[in-house]
Amino acid sequence: MKKQLMVLLVLLVFSVQVSFATFNDTKQVPWADEAINFMVEKSFISGYSDELFMPQQALTRAEAIHVINRMNGLSDKVEIEFLDVDVDHWAYVAVQQAVADGYINGFPDGTFRPEAPITRAQFAAMLARVYDLEESSVTLTLSDKDQVPEWARRYVAISMEHGLMKGYTDGTFRSDGLITRAEGTQALYNVVKSAVYETYIEAKTEVIVVVEASDSGGSAPVSQPDGTKDLVLESMNRVILDIDKYVLPLMTTDLQESTTKDIQSAMKNYVKDSSYDFDLDMERARNKAKTMTSDEYAKFRSVLESNLLLLDLQRLKQFFNL
Secondary structure (H helix, E strand, O other): OOHHHHHHHHOOOOOOOOOOOOOOOOOOOHHHHHHHHHHHHHHOOOOOOOOOOOOOOOOOHHHHHHHHHHHHOOOOOOOOOOOOOOOOOOOOOHHHHHHOOOOOOOOOOOOOOOOOOHHHHHHHHHHHHHOOOOOOOOOOOOOOOOHHHHHHHHHHHHHHHHOOOOOOOOOOOOOOOOOOOOHHHHHHHHHHOOOOHHHHHHHHHHHOOOEOOOOOOEEEEOOOOOOOOHHHHHHHHHHHHHHHHHHHHHHHEEHHHHHHHHHHHHHHHHHHOOOOOHHHHHHHHHHHHHHHHHHHHHHHHHHHHHHHHHHHHHHHHHOOOO
């Protein structure tokens, strides 16, 4: 793969502009509609059916770690022996991954309590631990700041400073209140849009693989940790689908469209056969992009920026040594 062409994709920064509502119970939380749609579209979270998201229901520990693991691309696992999480539990693997990553643990009695709801203070602490956010320069001005537990004040301040969580319109944070699925989804969506997430993903993918040139002259990934290639293929498949669903409909010129299709075609061929050398595909796309007018290229890049996930782009960047 030619570095010059993939740079058109992997140097982009995520934001979202398109959403498609599928649930009939999210009208009660219009402020979270965009977040819910995006997180569902990216398969980070799911509803209870095609019609129900249960936005006002409390978010559980199992649900929270499932979403966090998926959006962060966690794959490492450790053996666990919690009394209430056996191998048949739907979140068994998610718990293995979360414990391996070190951002959550079980309780002294040997349980994990996967179905236990999470308070807003606990969720703020979880986010801070996941993304290694240690300090905050913000002084809490919440009207109920004295009700925030001492242990949680730093975490609440951190989450608010980085725009991950917000207080209510009455000036309270309600730290002891249970965080709802809508609130948790909104907070995690805020993470994905933030510099915090960009920094995390960049640091995480810096050590993901070592790559070298193949005998044919193309790019060949080598020495990957177990599971790395599967994660890359997952990201590549998602990019291929997102191009069809979000990107191509927004391209306004034939040149933008054909360039995008060349990039997509190269990735499709690689997914089918990882030995496929698609330098020529990418060179053709690169040459097309170079002939775009400045306005045409700006629109081309903007559409890609707005509709492809940073996690996927960073995985591809590191896997192919771009």
